[in-house]
Amino acid sequence: MSKQGQRAFAFSNAKQLFRRRLFSHWREQSAIIRTAADWTVLLYILIPGGLLGGRLYYGFWNEALPAWSVNLPFMLIPSLLVLLICNGGLVLLLQEGDLLFLRQRQRWMNTILFRGLLYSLIVTSLKFCVAFALLLPFLIRGFEMTSSEVWALFALTLACSWCVKLLGHLVKVQKQGWRRWLWLFLAISVPNAIYFRVASLWNDRPIIILLSAVVFTVVAIFAFRWRLLMRGTFMNDVREDYKQRMKIAAILLRHVLDKPRPTRHKPWIFRKSQPLLKSKTAESRFSAAAIKALIRNPAHLKLYLAFTAVSAVAILIIPSGFKWLGFVVLTSLMTFWLFSFWSLFVGDDYIGILPFTKEQKAEAGMHAVPILLLPFTMITSALICLSLYGWWGIILFVPVGYMVGLFISRIFGTFRLGKD
Amino acid sequence: MEKEETTVDTESYDDIVLDVEIDEAGYEAGDPCIFDISFQVKRGQLLGLIGPNGAGKSTTIKTLLGLLKNTKAKVSFSGVNKSYAYVPEQPVFYEDLTLWEHLDLAAAAYGLKYEQFEETAERLLKQFGMGHVRNDLPAGFSKGMKQKMMLMLGFLVQPDVYIVDEPFIGLDPRATKDFLRLLEAERKRGAGVLMSTHVLDTAEKICDDFVLISGGKVAASGTLEDIRDYAGLPEASLFDCFDELT
Numbered sequence: 001m002s003k004q005g006q007r008a009f010a011f012s013n014a015k016q017l018f019r020r021r022l023f024s025h026w027r028e029q030s031a032i033i034r035t036a037a038d039w040t041v042l043l044y045i046l047i048p049g050g051l052l053g054g055r056l057y058y059g060f061w062n063e064a065l066p067a068w069s070v071n072l073p074f075m076l077i078p079s080l081l082v083l084l085i086c087n088g089g090l091v092l093l094l095q096e097g098d099l100l101f102l103r104q105r106q107r108w109m110n111t112i113l114f115r116g117l118l119y120s121l122i123v124t125s126l127k128f129c130v131a132f133a134l135l136l137p138f139l140i141r142g143f144e145m146t147s148s149e150v151w152a153l154f155a156l157t158l159a160c161s162w163c164v165k166l167l168g169h170l171v172k173v174q175k176q177g178w179r180r181w182l183w184l185f186l187a188i189s190v191p192n193a194i195y196f197r198v199a200s201l202w203n204d205r206p207i208i209i210l211l212s213a214v215v216f217t218v219v220a221i222f223a224f225r226w227r228l229l230m231r232g233t234f235m236n237d238v239r240e241d242y243k244q245r246m247k248i249a250a251i252l253l254r255h256v257l258d259k260p261r262p263t264r265h266k267p268w269i270f271r272k273s274q275p276l277l278k279s280k281t282a283e284s285r286f287s288a289a290a291i292k293a294l295i296r297n298p299a300h301l302k303l304y305l306a307f308t309a310v311s312a313v314a315i316l317i318i319p320s321g322f323k324w325l326g327f328v329v330l331t332s333l334m335t336f337w338l339f340s341f342w343s344l345f346v347g348d349d350y351i352g353i354l355p356f357t358k359e360q361k362a363e364a365g366m367h368a369v370p371i372l373l374l375p376f377t378m379i380t381s382a383l384i385c386l387s388l389y390g391w392w393g394i395i396l397f398v399p400v401g402y403m404v405g406l407f408i409s410r411i412f413g414t415f416r417l418g419k420d
Numbered sequence: 421m422e423k424e425e426t427t428v429d430t431e432s433y434d435d436i437v438l439d440v441e442i443d444e445a446g447y448e449a450g451d452p453c454i455f456d457i458s459f460q461v462k463r464g465q466l467l468g469l470i471g472p473n474g475a476g477k478s479t480t481i482k483t484l485l486g487l488l489k490n491t492k493a494k495v496s497f498s499g500v501n502k503s504y505a506y507v508p509e510q511p512v513f514y515e516d517l518t519l520w521e522h523l524d525l526a527a528a529a530y531g532l533k534y535e536q537f538e539e540t541a542e543r544l545l546k547q548f549g550m551g552h553v554r555n556d557l558p559a560g561f562s563k564g565m566k567q568k569m570m571l572m573l574g575f576l577v578q579p580d581v582y583i584v585d586e587p588f589i590g591l592d593p594r595a596t597k598d599f600l601r602l603l604e605a606e607r608k609r610g611a612g613v614l615m616s617t618h619v620l621d622t623a624e625k626i627c628d629d630f631v632l633i634s635g636g637k638v639a640a641s642g643t644l645e646d647i648r649d650y651a652g653l654p655e656a657s658l659f660d661c662f663d664e665l666t
Contacts, residue, residue, distance in 0.1 A: 261515070265560030273520035273555045282528035289517055289525050296516040350514040350522070353506065354529035 014111035021093040021112070022119065025245065032249045060137035074143050077135060078199035082192050084131055085161045088124065089244045090169045092116035096238050103234060113228055117166075124161050128154070149202055152209040159216035160195040164188055166223035173236040191216065267296045286356065286364035290345045291371055300341060307334060308376050315383045323384045327404070334376050335408050338369045339416040362417040370409040377405035435463040437499040437580045437612040438484070445483040445491035452490070454479050454636040461581060461612035463499070466603070468627035469616040470658075472666045476636040477616045478509075481585055484614075499580025500610075503530070507574040509586040509616075511566035513558040519545075519569055520554045523576055530577040537576070544572045547598050563590040575602055582606065582613045588622060600626060624658035634666040 037046060060066075093116045094109075102108055132139075132154050139145045145153070167187035175183050198212040269292075270276065276288035294300045311330040318326045342365045345351065356364075381401035385393030438461040444452035454476040461467050471477050482488050484495045485506060497504055513522060520541070527537035545551040548568045553561065558569055567590040574582055582603070588596055603613060603626075617623050623630070630647055632640040640650035640661075648654055651661040 263559050264515075264557050266556055267516070267518060271555060273518045273524075280534040282531060285524055285528040285534075289514075289521055292521065293514065293516040348514055349512045350517075351525075353508075353512055354526055355503075356529045360529075 014105075014108035015115070017108070018093065018112050018115045021095075022115075025091065025093060028245065029248060032252065036252050057134070057137070060141070065137070065142055069138055069142055072138075072142070074202075075196075075200060077139065077143075078196050080135075081128075081131065081157050081199075082196060084127065085157070085164050085192060085195070086188055088127070088165070088247075089172070089240065090117060090120040090165055091123075091244045092120075092237055092241050094234070094237050094241050098238075099234065110228060117224060117227060120165065121162050124165055125158055128158055128161060132157075145202065149206055152206050152213070153199060153202055155213040156195065156198060156209050156216070159213040159220060160191050162220040163191050163216045163223065166220055166227065167191065169240065170223060170227060170230075172240050173230075173233040191219075261298070267292075269295055282356070283360055283363040283367060286360065287368035287371070290342060290364070290368040293345055294341055294372060303337070304372075304376075307337070308379060311376070311380055312383055315380050316387065320388060323388060327380055327384055328408070330380060331373070331377055331404060331408050332412070335369065335373055335412045338372050338409075339365070339412055341372075342369055343416070362413075365417045366410070366413045369413065370406050373405045373409050374402065377401040436460050437463055437497065438504070438614060439496040439498070440480075440484050440493070441495075442480065442483055442491065442493040445479060445488055445493055447479075447488065447490065449490045452636075454483070454633070457631070457633065457638055459631045459638075459641060461614050463580075463610045463612055464607045465629065466607060466613045466615060466627050468623040468630045469614060469633065470618070470620065470623060470630055470662065471633035471639070472662075475633045475666070477633055478585065479636075480633065481506075481583060481614075481616055485583065497581060499612075501580055503577070503579040504581040504583055505574035505577055505579040507570050507582065507584045507587060509589060511558070511563075511570050513566065513569065515557065515559050518555050518557055519550065519561075522558065522569065523572065526573045526576055530579075532577065540576055540578075541572075544575055547602065548572055548595060549598075564592055564595060567591055568595055571599055571602075575606065578606070578609065578611070580611055582611060582615075584613065584615045586617055587615065588617060588619045596622070620659045620662055621657075630658070632662065632665055639665045 092113055094112065098109070102112075132150070136150070139150055139153075140147075164187070168184060171180060171183040171187045194212065195216075198209055201208050275285075276291055277284045294304070311334070314330065315323060315326060346361050346365070378397065378401040381404065382393070382397040385397040385400060387393070389396060440457070440459050442454060442457040444455045446452035446454070457476070457480055459467065469477050469480065479488070483491050483493050486495070517525065523541045523544075524537065527534075527541070532540070545554055548571070550565065550568055550572070553565065558566055561569065567587070571584075571587065574584070587599060591599060600622075607613065615623070615627070624644060629643055630641065631638060632647060640647050642650075644658060644661075647658065647661045647665075648656055651664040653660055653664055656664075
């Protein structure tokens with residue numbers, strides 16, 4: 001029918017709308033995956049990988065199991081399954097635009113919610129079907145489980161995963177802040193702990209496994225009904241839905257883009273905006289702002305601490321003759337990164353609208369970077385001095401760390417900021 | 421790139437603090453969006469830059485701030501310090517610095533003494549009702565609070581000219597009143613104000629003169645009386661004149 005000739009609504013009921021959203025969701029996910037796995041990847045990696053995997057799987061059934069698998073403890077299987085249970089969430093296929101009209105049609109909303117929940121649980125079930133299919137040769141041939149025991153474990157795993165997904169979702173859309181993490185910990189850890197304990201009884205008391213599966217299913221049914229009856233969580237539903245839908249995209253882009261930061265209202269450190277440096281000159285205040293900005297930024301601070309930790313380990317394992325060389329190289333790397341951070345800070349939109357002169361920026365950079373570098377050089381020089389010179393190292397490490405930090409940052413500053 | 425000239429006069433003649441002569445300006449070379457726009461802002465004067473969406477108000481502001489490459493314009497800032505403060509429509513801030521630290525950094529950049537900064541910042545925090553969030557991060561502020569922060573940054577440095585883009589968007593009546601009171605005080609001090617706005621009823625009450633831009637050109641300029649004459653609507657409101665001329 002042409003558009004002009006259309007005489008009916010595009011979606012006369014919620015089921016049609018849900019179907020449309022489901023197809024659109026699949027298209028969206030496949031488009032995201034195709035950005036990473038195009039035909040070239042498919043041809044050269046996925047197809048040969050699939051064929052090789054298929055051959056291996058055939059071997060697990062028809063040939064002797066690999067030697068490494070013979071001595072594996074059974075509890076490794078539930079451990080792997082627990083990881084899978086904890087992974088993923090629910091997709092309800094709700095959209096922000098539903099706020100405009102659809103939310104007034106509660107029956108439509110309920111239909112979409114119901115089908116979204118059902119769809120998510122079916123996807124979860126399919127995921128475990130695949131996992132069990134892969135584990136089956138080891139369960140049957142390696143651990144010599146009977147088919148009823150495998151079915152019982154499968155039922156338990158499935159029921160537990162439904163339970164965890166639904167309880168986790170209920171917490172995510174209702175709780176905020178530390179309460180969210182506390183409840184989420186309980187919603188995930190308690191069912192998984194029960195699952196883990198019950199799964200270990202597969203050989204002795206298989207009936208317990210089935211009974212536990214029934215209990216998990218009952219809890220899941222209650223959680224399902226509770227979710228359908230829940231009101232006032234629309235914005236959180238949409239937010240969680242978006243997170244789940246963008247999960248693959250987030251994985252693909254995690255090395256390319258920074259993770260969006262949650263909105264924070266208060267800084268975690270220097271909470272009273274107290275001056276950091278004694279001097280009140282413009283350059284000092286500029287430097288202090290940069291130091292605070294680095295420490296308050298979780299990604300930057302994590303990188304700083306991670307590099308310091310790795311450097312500390314590296315310093316300890318480097319042979320004595322090369323420790324000082326390693327120290328200089330690692331300090332140079334850290335200085336390079338700190339000057340890159342400085343450039344990023346100075347290039348920010350807000351700093352851009354302030355009339356700091358080029359000289360002031362260079363002066364402030366030459367002030368901020370050595371201060372930021374000092375904790376790193378102090379820790380690493382302490383490790384070197386103590387490991388090489390024993391108690392004498394206590395006297396040495398402070399002046400050495402200070403001088404080397406200052407010297408290297410001055411050299412880098414000359415090149416990066418044109419300041420000497 | 422054609423020609424751009426943004427200068428600071430070494431001597432202030434008359435009372436002019438901002439002199440703008442834009443022959444043409446645009447975002448792409450060879451495709452100008454605004455033409456023949458000229459106006460002056462005098463000491464203590466509040467000049468309203470008004471016009472419909474897409475008329476060229478923002479392009480005019482970007483041109484006089486020197487943010488566009490493809491311009492043929494002459495912009496001169498005069499006054500005692502030859503300084504200006506730009507209050508953008510969209511708030512600009514650094515995510516990891518608190519409100520107080522934003523003010524501190526701006527004061528440092530404009531060369532304010534710390535004691536003077538502390539006194540002025542405390543007064544502004546009180547005037548804008550932002551004292552309770554002085555140590556909070558602006559990312560968590562509401563839209564109106566972010567706008568207030570931008571206004572406070574502008575008022576902090578007491579420049580010769582204020583260039584304010586849509587200041588009333590997101591402000592509650594209390595904040596609007598406070599903003600207008602502060603603006604009045606600054607005008608009495610001798611600062612000139614160029615204000616781009618859509619809020620015509622407020623503009624009609626507070627602006628001394630207007631530049632009405634339509635289709636990238638000046639459709640009318642002068643006092644409200646002059647605008648009425650252009651529109652041929654004596655006694656009409658600015659809103660009606662706007663409707664007639666755009």
